[in-house]
Amino acid sequence: xxxCDSENLPIFQHKKKLVKAxxxxxxxxxxxxxxxxxxxxxxxxxxxxxxxxxxxIGVTQPRxxxxxxxAQRVSQEMGCSLGREVGYQVRFDDCSTENTIIKxxxxxxxxxxxxxxxSLTQYSVVILDEAHERxxxxxxxxxxxxxxxxxxxxGSSSRRIPLKVVVMxxxxxxxxxxxxxxxxxVFTIPGRTFPVAERFCGLIGPxxxxxTVYVKEVVKVALDLHxxxxxxxxxxxxxxxxxxxxxxxxxYEKAESIDYRYDVHDRTxxxxxxxxxxxxxxxxxxxxxFQPPPKGxxxxxxxxxxxxxxxxxxxxxxxxxxGFVKQLNHNSRVGLDILEVVPISKSxxxxxxxxxxxxxxxxxxxxxxxxxxxxxxxxYTVPEIQRTSLTAVILxxxxxxxxxxxxxxxxxxxxxxxxxxxxxxxxQCDAIDRRGHVTRLGRxxxxxxxxxxxxxxxxxxxxxxxxxxxxxxxAMLSVENIxxxxxxxxxxxxxxxxxxxxxxxxxxxNDFTVLLSVFQKCRASDSPSAxxxxxxxxxxxxxxxxxxxxxxxxxxxxxxxxxxxxxxxFDGSRSELFRRCLCTGYFAxxxxxxxxxxxxxxxxxxxxxxxxxxxALFEQESQLDWIIFHDVLxxxxxxxRTVCPVRYEWVKDLLxxxxxxxxxxxxxxxxxxxxxxxxxxxxxKEAAKRQAGExxxxx
Ligand code: ADP
Ligand code: MG
Numbered sequence: 266x267x268x269c270d271s272e273n274l275p276i277f278q279h280k281k282k283l284v285k286a287x288x289x290x291x292x293x294x295x296x297x298x299x300x301x302x303x304x305x306x307x308x309x310x311x312x313x314x315x316x317x318x319x320x321x322i323g324v325t326q327p328r329x330x331x332x333x334x335x336a337q338r339v340s341q342e343m344g345c346s347l348g349r350e351v352g353y354q355v356r357f358d359d360c361s362t363e364n365t366i367i368k369x370x371x372x373x374x375x376x377x378x379x380x381x382x383x384s385l386t387q388y389s390v391v392i393l394d395e396a397h398e399r400x401x402x403x404x405x406x407x408x409x410x411x412x413x414x415x416x417x418x419x420g421s422s423s424r425r426i427p428l429k430v431v432v433m434x435x436x437x438x439x440x441x442x443x444x445x446x447x448x449x450x451v452f453t454i455p456g457r458t459f460p461v462a463e464r465f466c467g468l469i470g471p472x473x474x475x476x477t478v479y480v481k482e483v484v485k486v487a488l489d490l491h492x493x494x495x496x497x498x499x500x501x502x503x504x505x506x507x508x509x510x511x512x513x514x515x516x517y518e519k520a521e522s523i524d525y526r527y528d529v530h531d532r533t534x535x536x537x538x539x540x541x542x543x544x545x546x547x548x549x550x551x552x553x554x555f556q557p558p559p560k561g562x563x564x565x566x567x568x569x570x571x572x573x574x575x576x577x578x579x580x581x582x583x584x585x586x587x588g589f590v591k592q593l594n595h596n597s598r599v600g601l602d603i604l605e606v607v608p609i610s611k612s613x614x615x616x617x618x619x620x621x622x623x624x625x626x627x628x629x630x631x632x633x634x635x636x637x638x639x640x641x642x643x644x645y646t647v648p649e650i651q652r653t654s655l656t657a658v659i660l661x662x663x664x665x666x667x668x669x670x671x672x673x674x675x676x677x678x679x680x681x682x683x684x685x686x687x688x689x690x691x692x693q694c695d696a697i698d699r700r701g702h703v704t705r706l707g708r709x710x711x712x713x714x715x716x717x718x719x720x721x722x723x724x725x726x727x728x729x730x731x732x733x734x735x736x737x738x739x740a741m742l743s744v745e746n747i748x749x750x751x752x753x754x755x756x757x758x759x760x761x762x763x764x765x766x767x768x769x770x771x772x773x774x775n776d777f778t779v780l781l782s783v784f785q786k787c788r789a790s791d792s793p794s795a796x797x798x799x800x801x802x803x804x805x806x807x808x809x810x811x812x813x814x815x816x817x818x819x820x821x822x823x824x825x826x827x828x829x830x831x832x833x834x835f836d837g838s839r840s841e842l843f844r845r846c847l848c849t850g851y852f853a854x855x856x857x858x859x860x861x862x863x864x865x866x867x868x869x870x871x872x873x874x875x876x877x878x879x880x881a882l883f884e885q886e887s888q889l890d891w892i893i894f895h896d897v898l899x900x901x902x903x904x905x906r907t908v909c910p911v912r913y914e915w916v917k918d919l920l921x922x923x924x925x926x927x928x929x930x931x932x933x934x935x936x937x938x939x940x941x942x943x944x945x946x947x948x949x950k951e952a953a954k955r956q957a958g959e960x961x962x963x964x
């Protein structure tokens with residue numbers, strides 16, 4: 266890759282000072298406008314300065330696509346093949362080796378690595394990137410690394426040389442981050458930005474939250490500006506894959522009919538290149554996003570929030586902002602985490618607009634009204650730690666020896682009731698005991714990158730020797746939707762017919778068994794990809810499911826060899842065995858039929874739920890009594906998806922567990938290794954040193 270490209274980035278001027286700052290400070294916060302070169306360049310600078318000799322340079326990202334894309338880019342810039350000196354690791358996809366020096370990974374992956382190697386002995390530097398996004402895992406890593414570096418200073422570490430921690434963030438949160446890390450220095454990369462004219466188009470008001478409405482308006486605005494504005498590329502923000510695909514289809518169709526001789530205001534523009542960008546997109550397709558469009562053609566990228574800060578596309582002059590984002594939120598009505606579409610915050614809207622002003626003045630078209638801005642949008646996005654389930658994270662903390670999960674150093678403290686709820690769930694899955702200590706089972710569970718209930722079901726199956734039933738199900742639940750739902754009505758009917766056949770062929774009316782059966786049938790066929798095409802099933806999803814199943818099987822095998830693995834006996838049919846294992850994992854998600862086609866959950870929330878139309882059990886409600894379910898979708902109703910009928914006898918002994926324990930009891934905890942006083946003392950010492958000019962002279 267041409268080196269002068271990277272030498273034009275704002276960060277290049279500060280290379281020496283930056284390296285020095287990392288050398289002299291245990292913690293450093295680095296900030297600068299998006300696109301200034303932090304993510305792609307700083308790891309390379311550290312590599313050139315020899316940091317790689319003492320260990321890896323690890324860079325975390327909240328999003329997996331960002332980790333993969335950036336690693337690709339950096340390996341190109343360094344002229345090496347991906348997976349060697351520069352690699353990446355994300356859940357279920359490891360493209361790195363022992364010898365990888367610059368390793369991009371998701372924050373979740375680093376958290377798992379800390380479990381296996383608490384001192385991170387493999388690393389010389391850890392860079393927590395995109396800290397302003399405030400993802401749950403990055404927040405936890407911040408607290409852990411703060412503790413870790415403190416402990417190391419107290420002499421209790423197996424490291425030869427101290428770990429360096431760099432936290433990179435957009436300008437928003439830097440003071441808070443620095444204060445959290447003992448008032449550590451903040452390195453600001455100065456950068457020039459150009460004005461962005463912002464306009465409220467007023468097409469969406471506070472009541473228009475339906476995606477069909479805003480997708481249509483977004484398309485209209487994008488086409489209007491394409492015909493009326495000067496050359497320059499467009500970036501459209503929507504919330505997810507299906508919306509983005511719909512918008513792209515509409516754009517293709519309409520852009521085709523434009524007569525560029527008469528309809529387009531700027532005569533240098535004679536075409537529109539439409540490109541989608543979302544998380545689960547194949548990576549070779551993602552690469553196209555960064556290529557400049559052919560001469561005279563305007564590029565229009567339709568993206569999720571990933572294009573807001575994680576990835577920078579050059580040449581963008583216009584933004585079309587839908588005002589919405591997909592976000593994981595804890596729904597206290599049903600007591601579960603739910604992916605929902607919500608209005609973005611004002612600060613997020615500003616960030617999106619800023620993407621148009623990187624290299625020249627730009628324009629941002631907000632499709633919503635000023636009223637929407639004032640009534641529906643928060644000032645700032647609420648950190649994930651304050652709005653999602655903490656179950657998996659708390660189990661990780663407990664396994665790392667952080668017993669007092671209430672007094673852990675959180676950058677923003679989650680509400681205590683969320684912590685208590687997580688403890689209760691862990692107790693219900695037998696991951697912790699009544700005193701809040703991790704059980705043998707909990708230590709097995711933490712090894713699986715799956716939701717706790719699913720892991721519990723899998724381990725139950727493994728202890729009964731029937732993991733072959735649960736491994737494929739766990740894999741299938743870890744990939745995106747497997748059934749293709751085509752847009753055109755005739756094709757839709759065809760697909761539905763095939764799907765009904767698959768359900769009937771699975772032999773039983775239970776969504777988990779359908780997943781198992783699709784997995785097995787596809788794998789057994791002569792040509793799995795052709796099988797998928799014939800049955801309207803996503804081949805890409807199945808292919809990942811096969812790979813995930815193998816990885817889960819490997820983890821299980823290793824644990825069976827290394828650990829004292831529980832063994833249980835069961836006499837009964839395989840179908841009953843299968844469903845009983847599911848009950849063990851999902852008994853907190855149990856519901857009993859109430860009136861008509863509705864069910865009522867048993868977890869104390871007592872919510873009324875409906876079976877989702879995509880379920881094999883839809884319209885068979887009247888024949889059911891008790892069900893368990895994998896997840897929930899909230900629209901105007903609360904729907905449960907991936908459902909399995911069970912018998913009362915199988916859950917009745919488990920149900921008392923939903924109520925028997927007082928969560929406060931679980932939080933009564935052992936003393937911490939690092940006390941608050943020790944932290945305060947260390948912070949004071951750092952501050953004194955800085956005043957004496959010892960460590961930050963080069964800042
Ligand atoms: P920051 O982390 O400060 O936001 P980055 O390091 O991500 O900045 O980006 C620096 C520059 O590298 C940007 O101009 C961006 O467009 C470019 N870039 C990043 N990834 C790619 C890629 N995959 N292909 C082409 N250019 C890229
Ligand atoms: Mg970045």
